[in-house]
Amino acid sequence: MQTHTLRDPKRVYYMSLEFLLGRSLDNALLNLQLKNKYGQALNSLGFNLEDLIQEEDDAALGNGGLGRLAACYMDSLACLEYPAWGYGLRYTYGIFKQRIVDGHQTEFPDYWLNFGNPWEVPRLDVVYEVRFYGQCHKYVDADGSVRWKWDGGDKVQAVAYDVPIPGFNNQTCLNIRLWSSKPKKQFDLGLFNEGNYDKSVEEQQRAENITSVLYPNDNHMVGKELRLKQQYFFVCATLKDVIRRFKKTNRPWADFPDQVAVQLNDTHPTLGIVELQRRLVDIEGLEWDEAWEIVTRVFAFTNHTVLPEALETWPVPMMAHLLPRHLAIIYDINLFFLQKVEAMFPNDRDRLRRMSIIEESSPQRVRMAHLAIVGSHCVNGVAALHSELVKNVIFKDFVDFYGADKFTNVTNGITPRRWLNQANPQLASLITATIGDGWSKDLTELAKLKAHADKPDFQKKWMAIKKHNKQRLADLIRKQSGIVVDPESLFDVQVKRIHEYKRQLMNILGVIHRYLALKRMTPAARANEVKRTVIFGGKAAPGYYMAKLVIKLINNVANIVNNDPQTRDYLKVVYIFDYNVSLAEIIIPASDISQHISTAGTEASGTSNMKFVLNGGLIVGTVDGANIEIGEEIGDENIFFFGALAHEVDDIRHAQRYRQVKMDAHLEVVL
Numbered sequence: 001m002q003t004h005t006l007r008d009p010k011r012v013y014y015m016s017l018e019f020l021l022g023r024s025l026d027n028a029l030l031n032l033q034l035k036n037k038y039g040q041a042l043n044s045l046g047f048n049l050e051d052l053i054q055e056e057d058d059a060a061l062g063n064g065g066l067g068r069l070a071a072c073y074m075d076s077l078a079c080l081e082y083p084a085w086g087y088g089l090r091y092t093y094g095i096f097k098q099r100i101v102d103g104h105q106t107e108f109p110d111y112w113l114n115f116g117n118p119w120e121v122p123r124l125d126v127v128y129e130v131r132f133y134g135q136c137h138k139y140v141d142a143d144g145s146v147r148w149k150w151d152g153g154d155k156v157q158a159v160a161y162d163v164p165i166p167g168f169n170n171q172t173c174l175n176i177r178l179w180s181s182k183p184k185k186q187f188d189l190g191l192f193n194e195g196n197y198d199k200s201v202e203e204q205q206r207a208e209n210i211t212s213v214l215y216p217n218d219n220h221m222v223g224k225e226l227r228l229k230q231q232y233f234f235v236c237a238t239l240k241d242v243i244r245r246f247k248k249t250n251r252p253w254a255d256f257p258d259q260v261a262v263q264l265n266d267t268h269p270t271l272g273i274v275e276l277q278r279r280l281v282d283i284e285g286l287e288w289d290e291a292w293e294i295v296t297r298v299f300a301f302t303n304h305t306v307l308p309e310a311l312e313t314w315p316v317p318m319m320a321h322l323l324p325r326h327l328a329i330i331y332d333i334n335l336f337f338l339q340k341v342e343a344m345f346p347n348d349r350d351r352l353r354r355m356s357i358i359e360e361s362s363p364q365r366v367r368m369a370h371l372a373i374v375g376s377h378c379v380n381g382v383a384a385l386h387s388e389l390v391k392n393v394i395f396k397d398f399v400d401f402y403g404a405d406k407f408t409n410v411t412n413g414i415t416p417r418r419w420l421n422q423a424n425p426q427l428a429s430l431i432t433a434t435i436g437d438g439w440s441k442d443l444t445e446l447a448k449l450k451a452h453a454d455k456p457d458f459q460k461k462w463m464a465i466k467k468h469n470k471q472r473l474a475d476l477i478r479k480q481s482g483i484v485v486d487p488e489s490l491f492d493v494q495v496k497r498i499h500e501y502k503r504q505l506m507n508i509l510g511v512i513h514r515y516l517a518l519k520r521m522t523p524a525a526r527a528n529e530v531k532r533t534v535i536f537g538g539k540a541a542p543g544y545y546m547a548k549l550v551i552k553l554i555n556n557v558a559n560i561v562n563n564d565p566q567t568r569d570y571l572k573v574v575y576i577f578d579y580n581v582s583l584a585e586i587i588i589p590a591s592d593i594s595q596h597i598s599t600a601g602t603e604a605s606g607t608s609n610m611k612f613v614l615n616g617g618l619i620v621g622t623v624d625g626a627n628i629e630i631g632e633e634i635g636d637e638n639i640f641f642f643g644a645l646a647h648e649v650d651d652i653r654h655a656q657r658y659r660q661v662k663m664d665a666h667l668e669v670v671l
């Protein structure tokens with residue numbers, strides 16, 4: 001980091017309200033190449049490294065794929081020695097802990113900081129004030145120019161906590177700076193003098209509230225004021241820190257976009273665009289156009305979803321109350337933007353309505369994705385199909401206006417260090433013994449395995465490792481739920497957040513069909529069947545009724561199927577509770593096949609599909625998200641596509657809903 005300070009290159013800032021990091025000890029030892037030495041040292045003290053690793057709580061400051069992507073990117077940036085920083089929030093409670101009680105999901109708080117966190121460096125010296133509410137008004141400054149001022153309201157403090165991200169076998173260690181909210185040091189003397197002690201303490205507690213809990217919704221927007229507060233708290237503290245670092249070198253503001261690149265992980269940190277414009281105009285005294293040029297050159301935006309219920313919009317009255325100056329700036333950004341749209345497409349009022357940052361609902365709402373597009377120089381989707389839908393469906397008007405070059409694709413990825421090296425050390429060793437260790441920094445090297453794929457000795461070793469990993473998962477399942485599964489059976493896995501679009505319901509209906517088919521068979525026919533263990537796992541958002549009902553259904557089916565003496569040797573159903581990164585590291589290397597079966601066009605990318613493939617698993621999947629690119633890499637013999645294509649879905653839905661059409665000849669045969 002001193003090297004970065006000294007050389008002062010352009011920095012990349014990854015802004016994300018979620019970082020699903022998992023554990024750090026094993027990863028740090030592997031990346032520092034210290035695992036053997038450290039294990040030996042522990043042994044000499046009478047401890048076992050594997051046991052010690054299990055003691056660590058997951059840092060679970062994310063919901064699912066989006067938060068894990070942020071963690072994987074930070075590992076990758078450290079490996080490739082980019083001058084990068086991650087910025088996020090230090091939630092006191094991460095994603096809830098899940099238990100299954102009577103087949104139902106129940107949630108418990110994840111107080112991961114209970115016994116302290118050795119993987120953070122409190123930076124009590126890095127503190128910024130953040131304002132909420134208050135008023136804004138015009139005034140004339142000493143030079144006679146009209147300026148805006150935001151004052152009054154409440155102030156809280158953001159305190160930095162730094163989480164180190166060591167690179168793999170190099171000299172780089174990056175940093176994720178997480179902000180924690182604290183009350184400001186000065187008390188409100190007014191309240192004290194009124195003898196209002198209770199109210200004074202209450203106000204202090206409200207400040208700590210801001211970063212107390214991660215919102216547990218995956219791909220779903222919930223418009224709570226506290227969430228909007230989190231978002232502004234985050235961008236305000238982060239930009240103050242970024243600007244402080246920039247100002248240390250005394251460069252002019254015009255250099256800012258050459259020194260700073262900010263990547264927005266979804267729309268959650270989009271207020272950063274407005275906040276930077278506010279700081280440049282109201283505080284630094286730049287002209288609007290000069291400031292806006294800087295802002296748009298700094299920000300780039302990653303879109304993560306096309307699901308309408310997931311697109312963020314905030315009620316104007318809430319924004320007006322919490323962030324009055326920001327709302328005024330949004331109105332100006334929108335006016336200048338729509339004036340340009342009008343110039344290009346005169347009198348097309350419907351286009352202006354569609355493209356406006358303000359949705360004309362009652363109450364009006366701020367469309368955060370539109371704001372993010374207008375305030376960024378680059379917008380990307382997260383897999384080829386998704387990026388096409390972004391360009392041709394959800395933001396088509398913006399392509400007409402800006403041109404297609406502003407819209408790009410950056411297919412999601414995963415770090416092979418955690419998802420192969422760490423999660424599957426035996427397979428990693430076999431690969432290294434076979435083709436050398438270049439793969440852990442350049443995955444394309446894995447193609448060299450093709451030359452060995454048909455060698456019986458290599459295959460035997462490969463299958464022995466898969467068997468070992470399946471036994472490791474079978475042990476975990478027995479410990480969690482008491483269910484004994486056969487490691488010789490085929491492990492058929494679907495682990496991911498529970499969501500209707502991911503279609504766990506279709507999978508469990510398939511299991512019911514499989515069970516009934518087994519029941520109808522003669523014992524002799526049954527004995528010819530491939531034994532199968534169907535494994536589910538994942539959390540449902542606490543307020544998502546349908547998703548929770550699917551969990552209950554899976555558990556009820558498991559109860560019937562696992563206890564039927566006619567079928568239980570051939571089919572088992574397991575619900576692994578509290579799916580998280582550490583469990584994923586055990587489950588994924590043990591899969592024979594995994595299911596990624598979202599309705600085509602709904603899963604933006606998926607990343608667990610990549611983790612499974614990297615561990616030698618086969619995929620059953622729809623033609624959706626990154627499944628398509630994975631298929632191009634691994635070939636038809638390793639991925640089993642089925643189902644409708646994205647462009648067919650609307651017509652099928654329409655026909656199914658409004659006409660009495662038979663589904664599909666295909667399906668009739670199956671049924």
Ligand SMILES: *Cc1c(COP(=O)(O)O)cnc(C)c1O
Binds near residue numbers: 063068580581611
């Ligand atoms: C990778 C990962 C995800 C994302 O899974 P998808 O199947 O791509 O939705 C979610 N949760 C955890 C814990 C993960 O490791």
